[in-house]
Amino acid sequence: MVGFFDGDTIPDRLKQDLLAFADRPAALGLQTDAKPQPAAVSGLAPAGFLALADETGVVFHWEGDPAKGVRYRIVLASPNGSESATYVTRKTTYRVNATEFTGRHESFNAFLQAVYPSARSPQIRFQRTPTTDHELEIPNDFKLKILWANLTAWMQRNLL
DSSP, rough: OOOHHHHHHHHHHHHHHHHHHHHOOOOOOOOEEEESOOOOOOOOOSSSSSSEEEETEEEEEEOOOGGGTTOOEEEEETTTTSSSEEEEEEESSEEGGGGTSSSSSSSSEEEEESSSOOOOOEEEEOOOOOOOOOOOOOHHHHHHHHHHHHHHHHHHHHHO
16 A cells, blocks of 8 residues: 655554555655664454364464464463463464463463564453263164164075
C-alpha cells in the first residue's frame, strides 16, 4: 500500500492502514539526508490461538504466516502463575510434550505473542485429563447370536 500525506508526521488513520497492509512498513520521504528509521510493526495479536490436549502433550495452533519469518512465543503457566514455561517457534503449530510441564496442576493458561512488539493473544485455558482404556465390549447375547448364525450357516452349507 502506498499512502500520501502532507507534513512531517503520518496521520494516525493512514498509519493504521499502512500497518494493516504491510509486513514491515517503511516511511520514505523526499529528504535524502535523513536515515531511514525502522517502522513499528502491527500491534495486532496472532489470531485463532487454540490448544488440543491429549495424554502425551498439547498441540498449539494459530493463524499466521510462517513464510515471512515471524517468530512466535508461547507462554504456558499454571493458573496461579507459580509454574511457567516459554517456547519460541517460527511455525504456526507447536507441540509440547506433557513431561515438560506436568506438575501439581491439571489446568493451564497459555497465551501467544509474536516476538516482535505486538499485542499478545487472548489467554486460553485448557485441561489435561487422564484417559481411560477404551476397550470394545461386545454384549454376550450378541456374541451368541453371531455364533448361532455362523453355526447354522455352516450346517446348511455342509450337512444339508
